[in-house]
Amino acid sequence: MEDPENQVLDIIELVLTAHIYNDFDQLDENDLPPRIRKNYWNSKERRVDRPIIISENAVDRIYEIPHAWRLIKTLPFVVFEEFGARINLTVLDLAAKWFATQDSLSRINQNPALAFYYSRNDSLDVDYEQVRRLNKPKEMDREWIFSLIDEIAGEGEEAEDMLKLVAISAPEDVRESLDKLVLTQEQIDEIEKVVKAIQYRDYLREIELFEIGKLLFVGPPGTGKTSVARALSKELGLPFLEVRLSMVTSQYLGETSKNIGKVFALAKRLNPCILFIDEFDYVAKTRLSDEHGAIKRAVNMLLKSIDDISLVDDGVLMIGATNHPSLLDSAAWRRFDKIVPFPLPDAAMRKEIFEKITARIKGTFDTQKLAEMTDQCTGSDLRLILREAVLKALFEDRTDLTQNDLEEAVSNFSKRFELKMSEYENI
Ligand SMILES: Nc1ncnc2c1ncn2[C@@H]1O[C@H](COP(=O)(O)OP(=O)(O)O)[C@@H](O)[C@H]1O
Ligand SMILES: [Mg+2]
Incomplete structure (x- = not known):
């Protein structure tokens, strides 16, 4: 007290x-x-x-x-x-x-x-x-964000449908933060540029430089794409709107393209904010198949909406993410003004990730060795390894952790990893 x-x-x-x-x-x-x-x-x-x-x-x-x-x-x-x-x-x-x-x-x-x-x-x-x-301005409070959303939802059933397409969180409710993530220099530079662009929005409008604020995060699953986008929301104090493209098809199709338009309208009303579009490769997938005219219309609506939105004019920072860059066609690529790679972490990054994720845990660890043992692992894999080690120690009623616990978890993980890979080979 x-x-x-x-x-x-x-x-x-x-x-x-x-x-x-x-x-x-x-x-x-x-x-x-x-x-x-x-x-x-x-x-x-x-x-x-x-x-x-x-x-x-x-x-x-x-x-x-x-x-x-x-x-x-x-x-x-x-x-x-x-x-x-x-x-x-x-x-x-x-x-x-x-x-x-x-x-x-x-x-x-x-x-x-x-x-x-x-x-x-x-x-x-x-x-x-x-x-x-x-x-902190009122626009950062969850109270402001959710009262605006309530107002929009009150505008009828259609508005409610739109809210099913998008998950919204207030920056104060975001748990990820940049200091817990290990980033490449290129990622750090791009983040820094976006921060400056938001700060100098008026100047950019004045000189009519609009080609900024649409980023595409590209890399394998578990390399931190979603985490960085969310951490940016917290860091910049901007509401976070997350669109799941797979939701686009699970909706009543006739309304989907209308709802996509509304998500972008919502982003403009919540501005400044971050609009995060995950599974961006989905766009390309639907363009390849021609089963549903309605899905195509929805995807075209999405691409058109992306063209119509801007960080400089509307205060919307758009971030797309994809695990499968090979699926994207040129129509999708050219909508982004910056591609940010999320590679598998190298040994130095893995060491740093181990240091960060064990920072609050009792025990001393040879993170260099752990890094060397975990070639090809993503940040997400390293967290899973830690999880296994911690749970095993808890099973023995220990809240401290040994190097051995971690190394054992690594080798169990590698076994599973190989299983997973051989499964892929059989497909
Ligand atoms: N570079 C990294 N540094 C620290 N943690 C990471 C990193 N990459 C991934 N992680 C952790 O792995 C988990 C999954 O990451 P996520 O952002 O969902 O990956 P993606 O969206 O690329 O699939 C998160 O808990 C995240 O903190
Ligand atoms: Mg993700």
Whole structure:
């Protein structure tokens, strides 16, 4: 639990923020720290209504501090309204002066509403514009994303069908992160370029450079394509829309192409966001077979939608992924402005992957040796090897791990790997 002094500061920060937000019309949702904003989010109207009211329940929900009033009742500038258990400020100025003397500068520098107030009324060294820029905007909150989706779903059954084609997650709910992945230099460079392109979107529009923001990740299964795309969502704070092309056929076919159009429309409305299209080779497969006219129409719709969307204009970063580049035809290739290879990791990368995935596990390991033993393995294979080793140790009630556990798991894995390969040969 937090110490009581910090709890008092939490409560007073909240009361001050609410008071300032209520008083100054020029402040908007992006002046509120996400924690506070989320609690007062009106998902129907997609905004935070004024006035923000501070009840003991609200303090408990936001900071898990029950009975807030007990902690702050000796302060001279707060009053308690028994009815509704509300906390109010008597004099804003007095409260603000007291707060500023409480070693609260780092709080103010993370709270645009406070920074706004102090930059006008105090000698504190705060830069409101900067604090607001650094505050996570409302578009990153899952509350914002899902209230927008609710609104769209409310637009009828068709909208609901469209939502079956696409899985949406908020950046704060994404578990993958770039620092847990081992990337090639080329991958790192491409990511860096995309980050810059998003940052300089206005400039790119000005010079009419639109050929950026459509990436195709190409490589065998388990080399990190999906993980990198998701990690980018977290890193850049962009909602993640994932389209599964195999879903395109499992839908009622007549509606599919319409729904694809709607997925892209949704991406434009959620902008900026990442639209991830997995199994991209599926496009080519359907063009080869001519069984279903409806599937072809859907695929053509997809290609046309890709042409019509842009990072610079629409704020949509599009990432395709494929395990089977040989299946792609030129019509599919030319829609992407950058192909990013996801090769099998070399020994140095495998060593680094082993280091990352064992970082939280008790024991010392010869990762160099493990890397040498796992030629041809993907990152995903290495995780499976670790999983086997950990489960085996747990079976013996051990939460530490030995080099031997890992080496055994590697050789069991190789046996299975050979089985799998011979299976392929028989097909
Ligand atoms: N280069 C890598 N570094 C670290 N982990 C990796 C790497 N490649 C794959 N993995 C791990 O393997 C798993 C599967 O990867 P995934 O992104 O689904 O591969 P793909 O989409 O290419 O099939 C994930 O848990 C991921 O963390
Ligand atoms: Mg994948």
